[in-house]
Amino acid sequence: MSFLNSLISGISLGSIYAIIALGYTMVYGIAKMLNFAHGDVIMVGAYVCFFAVSRFSLPPLLDVLLAVVVCTCLGMTIEKLAYAPLRAAPSLAVLITAIGVSYFLQNAALLLWTPNPKVFPNFFTHKATGQTGVVLFDGALRVSYVTLVTILVCLAIMAVLTVFISNSKLGKAMRAVSEDKDAARLMGINVNTTISATFAIGSGLAAIAGVLLCSAYPTLVPTTGSMPGIKAFTAAVFGGIGSIPGALLGGLMLGVIEILAKAYISTQLSDAVVFGVLIVVLLVKPTGLLGKVVREKV
């Protein structure tokens, strides 16, 4: 039963990674850049939500919505100010700019919200009974509401996003831009708007991930987003960067491996195990689990 417990919390953590990884993978697919500031957008989302609850005591759904709106605007602003001028620049220059943005967000958060850890409220408590989860099999299996909601939200986002990408006009434009920017431009697709929209979606998802992450692990500091950011980036590569189902698969596997390694191998070495598995996978499948194999042409 303890295995099942670990498995469920692994899937829940993996769902959060998957939502963050979506942001990485979509931006990578379209702008061909590693957006290192993505992890810090998560942190901003969590803080916005925290203050919406503690200062203005808005209802939970409105808090999350506010966080999503703020992060979406933030993502688009970052893209306009820092990344858009570098469209023609070498990819390393864009990478360093993204790192600069990440430093900026972390330190701005440090100044605005102080380094003191904030305790994130638990939205998912039963109003009448005060319970935070369901207990099954006479207490042998405990599943918190946060876990359930996280998994459901992740599945819902995946379903909506898959339909959106394959059917909507903007989704088709995104696929076209990711395949060939110049050809897409010739077909009358506004490349800048499309990239901007991708950042908006990715950042909005980051806000949701931030709220879920802090609901499960309720300590909020300005560096909250960086480690999950790196892990989710790893998850995106694990599943094949640029692929949306890959982000889901990579995120879930990474989460499960991490929690199982913590439970059965060693708490301190769990990161080493996660990254070790990543290396093995990339050696066997060099473009990730679901990544497209691009033939080299001379």
Place this chain on the structure above:
Amino acid sequence: MKNKLSKASRRAFLTCAVVVAAFVALQSLASAGAMSSMLRGLLVPICAYVVMAISLNLTVGVLGELSLGHAGFMSVGAFTGVTAAAALQNLVASKELRLIAALLVGAIFAGIVGFLVGIPVLRLNGDYLAIVTLAFGEIIKSVFNNLYLGLDGHGFHLSLLDNKLRMEEGGRLIIGGPMGVGGIQKIANFATGFALIMLCLVVIFNLVNSRAGRAIMAIRDNRIAAESVGIPVTKYKMTAFVTSAAMAGAAGALFALNFSTIVANKFDFNTSILVLVFVVLGGLGNMLGSIVAAAALTVLPEALRQFADYRMLVYAIVLIAVMLLRNSPGIRAFTERARIRKGGEAE
């Protein structure tokens, strides 16, 4: 051909001359007592970061592969170097000899780890290679965070995860897991740091100007073309990668021997990124640029102390602004024109 070679060597001489001049100026300032204690304390870290920057420039600029785990090699060098220095403490009287031995041990171990890491890493390309170096950096960090190493009359004792060392009386713990290494004798000095920079520069310039270096740059410019003319890609990639790792190891040993304690978390992803920032700001393949960027950006956060809380924010803004300015179309066109006017070839 002749002109091009002499241009490369001119650049190498210029770089070495700038480093020597900077060393002489700083050393005389320090001995005249005209240097602030802040800057004096930064001299050895600057040397270590400069070596890190030029060694990473070998991987990123000359070999053309993005590495996000360079701090891992620094970590290997730091821990093995400190261990060597501690082991030799009662055997070798001279501080300088111990320091040199520590740097050598750090370089050798980092080189070995670089080789082992390189076997899987160099089979991959592009962003996948980058993520695997990141992964190795994190693994190295986790391992050192959980490693216990002690020394007694019987030699070294090693254990992972828990302190299970069974040492005899008088044995001492050198690496203490997450506590890192404590009570290090600070034997690093600026002159050795300078010598290390010069040595690394000489190695890199000689490597770049050799048959191997030309092969490495051919691989960077077009791997398939290089392979098809019979260049053993893996061998030359490995040469550059291991050289770079060994230099980072020496830098790590130098860095660690400048502080009384050192922990594995010091050499995390952020340190790798910091060094990468030096390299990209200084210009890929441009050693002088890396040196200037490393020195300037190590001093900058300290010099911004008067802004107190705002300094890292200012640092971030400076970083973004420099990247945007360097790559703005207007400035690019201007430098291009300047280069053509000077008679060089436009790229």
